[in-house]
Amino acid sequence: MADISLDTVSKSFGGIKVIDGISLEMKSGEFVVFLGPSGSGKSTLLRMIAGLETIDGGALTIDGKRSEHLAPGQREVAMVFQNYALYPHMTVRGNMAFGLKNIGMDKSEIDKRVEDAARILEMDALLDRRPAQLSGGQRQRVAIGRAIVKEPAAFLFDEPLSNLDAALRVRTRVELAELHQRMQSTMIYVTHDQTEAMTLADRIVVLNNCRIEQVGTPMDVYLYPATRFVAGFVGSPG
Ligand code: ADP
Numbered sequence: 001m002a003d004i005s006l007d008t009v010s011k012s013f014g015g016i017k018v019i020d021g022i023s024l025e026m027k028s029g030e031f032v033v034f035l036g037p038s039g040s041g042k043s044t045l046l047r048m049i050a051g052l053e054t055i056d057g058g059a060l061t062i063d064g065k066r067s068e069h070l071a072p073g074q075r076e077v078a079m080v081f082q083n084y085a086l087y088p089h090m091t092v093r094g095n096m097a098f099g100l101k102n103i104g105m106d107k108s109e110i111d112k113r114v115e116d117a118a119r120i121l122e123m124d125a126l127l128d129r130r131p132a133q134l135s136g137g138q139r140q141r142v143a144i145g146r147a148i149v150k151e152p153a154a155f156l157f158d159e160p161l162s163n164l165d166a167a168l169r170v171r172t173r174v175e176l177a178e179l180h181q182r183m184q185s186t187m188i189y190v191t192h193d194q195t196e197a198m199t200l201a202d203r204i205v206v207l208n209n210c211r212i213e214q215v216g217t218p219m220d221v222y223l224y225p226a227t228r229f230v231a232g233f234v235g236s237p238g
């Protein structure tokens with residue numbers, strides 16, 4: 001389960017507001033996309049949900065528990081970063097196993113989870129390689145694998161496809177949709193790419209200037225943009 005709720009959440013850096021009173025409810029199993037231009041606050045919002053940033057005002061709750069009472073390790077979330085953030089000196093297997101070893105999981109359970117994830121991602125043959133011996137697309141799959149093995153209630157993706165070439169972007173996008181079907185977990189996905197948002201989302205949250213412009217299904221925001229900004233941003237060729 002991962003019901004995530006934001007109630008007038010705000011955040012400033014150095015006295016400058018970057019999240020300005022955002023309220024939002026996300027239901028367990030939903031695929032929610034935060035869509036907005038660079039600097040609109042998407043990553044900050046995701047990092048607050050992951051517990052990598054504190055909130056300054058308002059309330060963030062995960063399954064009814066207030067974020068102040070939940071250390072990052074107590075949140076059943078797994079984040080996938082844009083730049084992969086792999087450990088260069090570890091193999092693929094080591095990278096995927098690292099977080100599980102840290103929490104003291106049995107070796108046999110770790111091996112099983114890593115091998116299952118590798119199978120899902122078609123990386124079985126690459127488990128003994130190091131990141132430097134992988135393509136960009138393969139590195140991103142390791143980053144996704146590292147999230148899968150945690151069996152999180154919610155996956156948090158921060159522009160996971162932005163460093164991939166166009167063909168691979170499309171392929172990985174399809175795989176992420178399949179992953180959502182298979183895992184049934186909540187997915188929160190940050191992007192500035194309206195095509196990704198339109199094809200992946202159950203609901204799109206359009207962000208601009210530290211605030212929500214509109215929340216709706218892809219069809220809602222496409223056909224009935226609530227503001228001039230949404231009309232321009234979602235309608236313009238991605
Ligand atoms: P997005 O992911 O939509 O591009 P971000 O959440 O990264 O936006 O950033 C929103 C705003 O907050 C930007 O103006 C950015 O410069 C600022 N910001 C983000 N993180 C920090 C930080 N650690 N310190 C200072 N400013 C930050």
Ligand code: MG
Pocket residue numbers: 042043044
């Ligand atoms: Mg960002």
